[in-house]
Amino acid sequence: MIIHFTLNGAPQELTVNPGENVQKLLFNMGMHSVRNSDDGFGFAGSDAIIFNGNIVNASLLIAAQLEKADIRTAESLGKWNELSLVQQAMVDVGVVQSGYNDPAAALIITDLLDRIAAPTREEIDDALSGLFSRDAGWQQYYQVIELAVARKNNPQATIDIAPTFRDDLEVIGKHYPKTDAAKMVQAKPCYVEDRVTADACVIKMLRSPHAHALITHLDVSKAEALPGVVHVITHLNCPDIYYTPGGQSAPEPSPLDRRMFGKKMRHVGDRVAAVVAESEEIALEALKLIEVEYEVLKPVMSIDEAMAEDAPVVHDEPVVYVAGAPDTLEDDNSHAAQRGEHMIINFPIGSRPRKNIAASIHGHIGDMDKGFADADVIIERTYNSTQAQQCPTETHICFTRMDGDRLVIHASTQVPWHLRRQVARLVDMKQHKVHVIKERVGGGFGSKQDILLEEVCAWATCVTGRPVLFRYTREEEFIANTSRHVAKVTVKLGAKKDGRLTAVKMDFRANTGPYGNHSLTVPCNGPALSLPLYPCDNVDFQVTTYYSNICPNGAYQGYGAPKGNFAITMALAELAEQLQIDQLEIIERNRVHEGQELKILGAIGEGKAPTSVPSAASCALEEILRQGREMIQWSSPKPQNGDWHIGRGVAIIMQKSGIPDIDQANCMIKLESDGTFIVHSGGADIGTGLDTVVTKLAAEVLHCPPQDVHVISGDTDHALFDKGAYASSGTCFSGNAARLAAENLREKILFHGAQMLGEPVADVQLATPGVVRGKKGEVSFGDIAHKGETGTGFGSLVGTGSYITPDFAFPYGANFAEVAVNTRTGEIRLDKFYALLDCGTPVNPELALGQIYGATLRAIGHSMSEEIIYDAEGHPLTRDLRSYGAPKIGDIPRDFRAVLVPSDDKVGPFGAKSISEIGVNGAAPAIATAIHDACGIWLREWHFTPEKILTALEKI
The missing domain is CATH 3.30.365.10 (Aldehyde oxidase/xanthine dehydrogenase, molybdopterin binding domain)
Incomplete structure (x- = not known):
């Protein structure tokens, strides 16, 4: 079919398949602003175009609909070396972070301002309601529009974007545009998908439909015979090498329990076979021709199921230790399955695979018996959290090619050097023969710390000699990416009548899913980044991580801290209620102070023992809590309005700025x-x-x-x-x-x-x-x-x-929340949320604010709406963004503020500390304690739903 249409003012004549997807068509025409991040569901808005004067998702159109149409994309904005009014405002305000959806945002805002000269907040929310952005937090978009409107009348207009810091410095602490923002907002080629050559093969993966099963028969001959199929990879022809997907420094503190393809399926979505074909269509057709038979095994879905005496064993293969094998190893291996597979553990991490334990660690300081004996009151509570997905706007993607005898990997990765080391080992190349190019990353949040598809893509190129593209669908992000660990945390507190702690005990149990990447370090950070907030002479922690058959878990921003912080904050708040002390007051009586030694961190390491006991060298919590109390009007009356009850809550938070003695x-x-x-x-x-x-x-x-x-x-x-x-x-x-x-x-x-x-x-x-x-x-x-x-x-x-350094730089902060709870319907309305953070000297204030807003909104989503849900057989029911519940612009608090509170740190450059991760650590306990303040109930499992509210109120 020949179609005629206008694209950005230029007439086009194309021969197309009438049913061809318009997003793919436009992208292949060089319109790189028209991207796909949600399998064509039309939810994310990455594919926004103006179609005959209206914003439309290109993925929802077919080529035949373009006949005589007028199409505009973000490429129509500005010029090659000149930003449009809206694009420049986006760069100046600092909303461009990963940038993947920012061209679409620029197009939508431009269209809005062409229709409405000075839009209201409701009109802005409506216009941007079809756009998903995991990183921006949305609040600064109102500033973008304010600035663009002002500059329509006065090109030199400015607005108050962010405060400045450090008058003694020239550029640190001052506004300066993000160096890659302009090219991203203009959709210039900068992501992996923009580097793919026309002759590239495509990988599509056949995945297990069962949560726990053994492959008993696998025949790929019909798939291999299909014209256009170049190669099929299975457990029969992949490298016989074991590794961990976790991108961490070697030797990795995780079990090497993964083979590129295995005989045993450990989760729905586990790898069965990868088809390498000349096109996506051929690869998908070939998947249908692969014959597989399974022996279906009983799945293990929860921590309690994994702990059971008669629990199925997720990793029943023999274990090999590089160093430090335990005395029980010979006995454990005598009961192992003999399928020609094994796992490797580099050094002792408390692993007992026969007991479904991937890793464990215990530590303490002081005298626990004395601490609890000295207490006037003791409480013990258990808190649970669910599995959350990172949802990067750009799904996982890799493009590999040969350059002579060298392998080139174009990757969307957080760890190019770890990726090179891992892939070189797996494909049997020296590292100097592997060239990793980290392209711009369209969102990571921890998920792109792991090597999840790059090794398969690299192996395909090595065995075929062809350039190869492997990209996850959004469904694969939910079933094959790594998500946040499920956790069950028990906290026992002893305290005097005035609320001062005498003993703290934390039992942190995590569900790592089918593989053990980050199974030691993520759960360790639960106590490591929560217990030091409340220094106590007597502290005990136990961390145990269990294998199961839920979809994989791994690194996610916060890295264990949100789970630990939820538990300790909630337990302290429940203690405050029992002692009839204000929540903020009990925090003040126990919190860390600047210069205080953090003794418990001398007992917690990330794969190696700490060399020293750190202290809170810089800490602005005193000023943060003073400002937050004033902003939220902590002590002011909270009037009830019919069924709506108002409550306020708070949580203090901390994070690290790298890993001393390990990172370089x-x-x-x-x-x-x-x-x-x-x-x-x-x-x-x-x-x-x-x-x-x-x-x-x-x-x-x-x-x-x-x-x-x-x-x-x-x-x-x-x-x-x-x-x-x-x-x-x-x-x-x-x-x-x-x-x-x-x-x-x-x-x-x-x-x-x-x-x-x-x-x-x-x-x-x-x-x-x-x-x-x-x-x-x-x-x-x-x-x-x-x-x-x-x-x-x-x-x-x-x-x-x-x-390198042995010293810690800890950012600190506090989240203040005000909620309204409808005690008749269970509805929770987040009216106010204030995130105040101490990142030392903010190097880029406007970008720092954007990082806070984005991380905080992700944390609000985890607290209010996000969860991966499974049926009894282990099938995930949450496989797309729409059903998952990640927030969009209409879900942000009406009064949403981020505040930078500086401190003078001696470790970071010019006093700077980290900022991007700490913002995810505090929303859940701040909201949960606000809910309690509103209606007197304790929600000990997050996320929070109307059903949980009504159940706790004993109304259902």
Whole structure:
């Protein structure tokens, strides 16, 4: 069929299949703003276009509908090197984070402002209601529209976007546009899907329909015979190597319990066979031709089921220890299944697979018996949480190709260096033969710390020699991605009558699902990032992680902290009620203070024992709680309005800024011939603005404009090693490596500049904009570089920096919530939510606020609406964004505020601490205690639903 239509003002004539999907058609025409992130359901809005004057989802159209249509995409906004009014406002306000849906947002807002000169909040919410954004938190979009409206009348107009910090610094703490924001909002090629070549093969995966089963028969011959099928990978022809998908430093503190393909299926969605074909359509057809027979086994779905004496064993294969094998190993292996499979454990992590225990650890300080004996009151409560999904807007994706004898991996990953190490081992290549290019990441939130499809894609390229694309559908994100661990946490508190704690005990049990990636470290962070908030002389913790047959779990922002913090905050609030003490008052009496030693952290490690006991070197909780109390009007009356009851709650939170004694980052900075700089950073910017942090740190040290600094990052050929973007390490570790490299280069520039000026080094200094200034005059960086590159010069000037530390930098914060609960219907309305955070010196204030809003809204979603649900046989019933319940713009609190409260930290660069992760840690307990304040009930399992409200009120 030949169709005629207009695309961004240009007439088009195309020969198409009448039923061809318009999103795919437009994307293949180079309209990279028209993306697919929800399997064409039309929920996410990534594929928004203007179709005959109306915003429409392109995935819901077929090619025949384009006949005589007028189509506009985000590519019609602005020019190649010039942003439109709305795009510029988005960059200036700082809403562009991962950026995947931002071209669609720009198009929708432009259309709104073309129709309505000054839209109301309700009109804004309506216009953006069809757009899903997991990272932005939405609040700043109101500022985008305010700024765009103001600039329509006055192009120079400004609004109050974010506060500034540190008057003693030039660029740190000041507004500066995110360095990659412009290209992302314009939909310039920058994601993995934008790099795929026309000759690429496509992988489609046949997945297990059973939660627990053995493959008894597998025949792929008919699939292999289908024209267009290039290769089929199964357990019969994949590498016989065991690994953990978890992207962590080696030796990994997780069981190596995964084979690329196995005989035993451990969850619905587990890998059976991968078809590599010339097209998606052929690959899908080939999947139907694969013959599989299973022996279906009883699934294990919960922690209690996994603990049962007669529980089915999820990992019944023999275990091999690299070091530190337990005395029980021989007996355990004597009962193991003999299928030619095994698992490997690098060092003792308390694993007992025959008991369904993936990992465990115990620790304590003080004397627990004395602590509880000294208490006037003792309470013990158990709290439960459900499984939550990261829902990155860009689904998992990988594109691999050969470059001569080298394997090139274009990846959407948080851990390019760990990815290279893992893949090189699996495909039997030396690491220098594997080149990982981290493209821009359309959302990670921990899920892209794991190696979930890259190794299959790489193996397919290695055995076929062909470029290969492997991309998850949204359904695969729910059944094959790693989600947040289910947890069951019991807290026992002993206290004096005045509420001061004498003993704290936490039993943290986690459900890791079918594989043990992060099975030690995520649950360990439950107590590690909650117990230090309330220092006590007598503390005991037990962590036990169980295998099951739910869909996989792994890293998710917060990394265990939200579960632990919910339990300790709720238990303390329940203690306060028993003692008739105000919740905020009991927090004040027990909370951590600046300079206080955090003794319990001397007993908790992440795969290795801590080398020292850290302290709260910087902590702005006092000011945070003062401001929060005032903002929420903590003590003011809460009038009842019929069935609606008002309540207020609070939770304090903490996080780390990397992992001392384990993490490492490296950086190199080159002075170019014209006095500009190129930074080679190993850090992985996944939308958090890390490249902008590195840019500003280098510019601050080198006294040059930030626009004279260009950052190349996350590329294993063109940067130095960095452990990656997880554990909130970017600013502290990657940032400090950049600072050290800049300082190293600064000394070289000063030395050669002083020589050129004929002055002692002690008499010269760097000055903005990019000069060495002495008593006799000044010389530019460009002149210094030029002299170095002459035939008699000193060579290129390069600075290097490597950062490790034994010291912790803890960000702190508090969440304040005000809810209204309808005691007749159970409805919960979140009226106010304030997130106040201490991240030391905010390097990029507007980006920091965006990180807070996004993380906080994700936490609100986890608390109010999100959950993966299963039937009795282990089939997940939640397989798309619409049914899952992730919040959109209409779900944000009416009064939603983020506040930066600075402190002076000595570990982070220029006093900076992490910001992107801590925001997910506090919403659940803040909301739950507010619900209790409203109607007197304790909800000890989240998320919170009307049914749970009415059940607790004994109305159903």
